[in-house]
Amino acid sequence: MNLRNPVYAALTGVHAPFAESRGNVRRYPPAMAPFLALPDVPAEQDWADAAALLGSGTTGALMRPALAVPDSFKVELEIDLVQFVAPESLPAADPEAVVLGVDDVPEMLSLVALTDPGPFRSRTIELGTYVGVRRDGELIAMAGTRFALPGYTEISAVCTHPSYQGQGLASRLIRAVAAQITAAGQTPFLHTGGGNTNAIRLYNSLGFTLTNEMKVTVLEPV
Numbered sequence: 001m002n003l004r005n006p007v008y009a010a011l012t013g014v015h016a017p018f019a020e021s022r023g024n025v026r027r028y029p030p031a032m033a034p035f036l037a038l039p040d041v042p043a044e045q046d047w048a049d050a051a052a053l054l055g056s057g058t059t060g061a062l063m064r065p066a067l068a069v070p071d072s073f074k075v076e077l078e079i080d081l082v083q084f085v086a087p088e089s090l091p092a093a094d095p096e097a098v099v100l101g102v103d104d105v106p107e108m109l110s111l112v113a114l115t116d117p118g119p120f121r122s123r124t125i126e127l128g129t130y131v132g133v134r135r136d137g138e139l140i141a142m143a144g145t146r147f148a149l150p151g152y153t154e155i156s157a158v159c160t161h162p163s164y165q166g167q168g169l170a171s172r173l174i175r176a177v178a179a180q181i182t183a184a185g186q187t188p189f190l191h192t193g194g195g196n197t198n199a200i201r202l203y204n205s206l207g208f209t210l211t212n213e214m215k216v217t218v219l220e221p222v
Helices: 006-011 044-054 102-115 169-183 197-205
Strands: 020-022 025-027 060-064 073-085 098-100 130-135 138-149 152-160 187-193 209-221
Touching (some): 006 025, 006 138, 025 044, 102 130, 102 138, 102 152, 169 187, 169 197
Parallel strands (some): 152 187
Antiparallel strands (some): 020 025, 060 209, 073 187, 098 130, 130 138
16 A cells, blocks of 8 residues: 555656655655655665665665664664544645745755755755745735655644644645645645644644554665
């Protein structure tokens, strides 16, 4: 099931043009995303290729169900992650949501640094379409699409400036992005930290269904 290995599904499919590859191993360019992907059942050669692709002193992040990591890697960080799929009835466009472009990236990076919704880097915007809400010219909330798989597109980087939280902006932007995804014939899905109770409560209230419990494993060749 490609949702259990979403990065690999993306980088061997829709996002293949972005992929840096060695053998069966894929990764995004670091300026786009920190993610590394191995086949569902990695062989010894796949791990060797992953080490060569990363190189000495460089980390990569796996996003998939828990996986035994060989001694040739050091695990720098492991984070519990949960994955949700949207209900069919979710989409609703938002008139206040505006499409964000390359010129908006500095503001987007600042908002991400303030709110920590997950990885968003200087070229992440190339992976999908991002929308935001501005008040008095300031970007105060955003969300967008990232991993694109057969039949599914991920909602990512959902965040709201602390001064504007509690106003329903995250919910509105999730609905706006979901509307774009379903209009393209895809099903929206998303991820959040296993301990992010506020986000999980929001996704449950919107009718999202828990599909997988996963790990983000940040590792480095030794």
